[in-house]
Amino acid sequence: MQDFSQLKQQVRQNIGRLDKLPSETEGLIRAAVSIVMIPAPTNNQAAILLTRRSRSLRRHAGQYALPGGRLDEGESITQAALRECEEEIGLTLHDNQVIGVLDDFVTRSGFCITPVVVCADAGLTPVPNPGEVEQIFFIPIDELAGAKVDASESKNDESLRDGFSIMLPTIGHKIFAPTAAMLYQFREVALLGRVTRVKELRQPRFAWR
Secondary structure, eight states: OOOHHHHHHHHHHHHHTOOOOOOOOSSOEEEEEEEEEEEOTTTOOEEEEEEEEOTTOSSSTTOEEOSEEEOOTTOOHHHHHHHHHHHHHOOOOOGGGEEEEOOOEEOTTSEEEEEEEEEOOTTOOOOOOTTTEEEEEEEEHHHHHTOOEESOOOSSOTTTTTOOEEEETTTTEEEETTHHHHHHHIIIIIITOOOOOOTTOOOOGGGOO
C-alpha cells in the first residue's frame, strides 16, 4: 500500500502533465464537482468520496454523485467545488488542498462540469447534509484503479443503452456517466499516468434529465 503523501505527490505530478480539455460549447450551465482524495477513517487507506443523493431532491434523486453543483454568480470553478463540498458533506477545504482539474464534461441536460481534484487531511470526517446527501461512501483508491468499466449497456433496456459505467464493489454495483466518466479519467490520469479523454463517453438515458 502506497504512503498517502507519496500518492498525493504522484497524483499532483500526473494531473500536472494533463493539458486540460475545456468545452467549447456555448450556452451551457457551468458546474463543478470535487474529487476528494482522503484517508478513510476506518483503515487510513486512501479513498475517493462518493455520495448518494437524497431521494427528496427534484433532480437526479437517489443517484450516485461527486459533491458539487452549479457555480454561483462570480464564483470560480475552484470556489464552487469547495463550497459545495462544505454544503453537501461538511468538509471545509482550502485552495492549497486543490491538486488540479480534469477535462470539462458536458451532460445531456446542458451542464458543463469541471472536476476539481482535492486532497483532504487525515482525521477529517465528512458528514452528509440530509437535505442533499443520503449517504457517503469511501471508494478505496486500489479498488478504483482496478475497477471494471463498460462502454455499452443493455440491448434491451433503452434507459441503459450506450451508457458508460464503472463497477465499484464498495457500493455493490455499477455507477454511470457523468460521475463514472469523471472517476474514470481521474483513475486513468491521476493514478495510472495515462492521457485519457472522456468527452465522448455517453450517459444512459435515465441520467439525461
